[in-house]
Amino acid sequence: QLQLQESGPGLVKPSETLSLTCTVSGGSISSSSYYWGWIRQPPGKGLEWIGSIYYSGSTYYNPSLKSRVTISVDTSKNQFSLKLSSVTAADTAVYYCASQGGEGFDIWGQGTMVTVSS
Amino acid sequence: AIRITQSPSSLSASTGDRVTITCRASQGISSYLAWYQQKPGKAPKLLIYAASTLQSGVPSRFSGSGSGTDFTLTISCLQSEDFATYYCQQYYSYPQLTFGGGTKVEIK
Numbered sequence: 001q002l003q004l005q006e007s008g009p010g011l012v013k014p015s016e017t018l019s020l021t022c023t024v025s026g027g028s029i030s031s032s033s034y035y036w037g038w039i040r041q042p043p044g045k046g047l048e049w050i051g052s053i054y055y056s057g058s059t060y061y062n063p064s065l066k067s068r069v070t071i072s073v074d075t076s077k078n079q080f081s082l083k084l085s086s087v088t089a090a091d092t093a094v095y096y097c098a099s100q101g102g103e104g105f106d107i108w109g110q111g112t113m114v115t116v117s118s
Numbered sequence: 119a120i121r122i123t124q125s126p127s128s129l130s131a132s133t134g135d136r137v138t139i140t141c142r143a144s145q146g147i148s149s150y151l152a153w154y155q156q157k158p159g160k161a162p163k164l165l166i167y168a169a170s171t172l173q174s175g176v177p178s179r180f181s182g183s184g185s186g187t188d189f190t191l192t193i194s195c196l197q198s199e200d201f202a203t204y205y206c207q208q209y210y211s212y213p214q215l216t217f218g219g220g221t222k223v224e225i226k
Contacts, residue, residue, distance in 0.1 A: 037213070046219050046220040047154075047156075047205055047207075047220070048217065049207075049215045049216065052215075054213075060214050063119060096161055096162075100213060102212070103167035103168055104152030104164055104207055104224075105164060105207075106173070107162050108161035108163075111161050112160055
C-alpha cells in the first residue's frame with residue numbers, strides 16, 4: 001500500500017525559501033504509473049495545485065507560482081521535494097504531497113502546516 | 119488556464135437528503151473531472167474520477183455525471199459521515215490541474 005509522508009520546517013521567515021520533502025513508501029517513485037504532486041491549502045481556504053514531477057525529472061508548475069517553485073526527485077531515496085522561494089504570509093498553508101495517477105490524486109500524505117512569520 | 123467554478127460554496131442539509139453540487143469548466147474538458155471529499159484536519163480523499171467512476175471503496179450513494187463543461191456530484195441519501203467539504207478538479211490538461219473552490223456541506 002502506497003504511503004506518502006511530508007517533512008520539513010513548520011516555520012519559515014518571510015523572504016526565505018520553504019523546503020519540504022515527501023517520502024514515498026510501499027512503492028517505487030520510479031513507477032511509470034504516477035506523477036508526484038504538491039498541493040497546498042491556506043487556513044480556511046481551498047486547494048491549490050503547486051506542481052508535479054515525473055520520476056524522469058519532468059516538471060509541471062502552476063503558472064501563478066512557477067517563478068518561485070522548484071520540484072525535484074531523488075529516486076535513490078524514494079523522495080521528491082518542493083522549494084518555494086521568497087515566501088510571504090500568503091504562503092502560509094498546509095502543504096500536501098500526493099501521487100497523481102491518470103485520474104487525479106489518489107494517495108495523499110497527511111499534510112504539514114507551514115507558517116511564514118518572522 | 120482552465121478555470122473551474124463550483125457551486126454552491128456551502129449548503130445546509132439534513133441526514134437523508136439528496137444533495138447536488140455542480141462544477142463548470144471554462145472550456146470543454148471531456149470527462150476529465152474528479153471529485154474529492156475533505157473532512158476537517160484531514161487530507162482530501164478521491165471519490166470519483168472520469169466524471170462518473172467511483173473510486174474503490176466509495177459508497178454507492180455518491181454519483182457523478184456530466185461531460186464537456188458541466189458536471190454534478192450527487193449524494194443520494196446524506197449520511198452523518200458525509201458532512202464535509204467537496205472539491206472538483208479537472209485533469210484535462212494533465213498533469214497540470216485545477217481545483218474548484220469547494221462546497222461545504224453542513225448540518226441543517
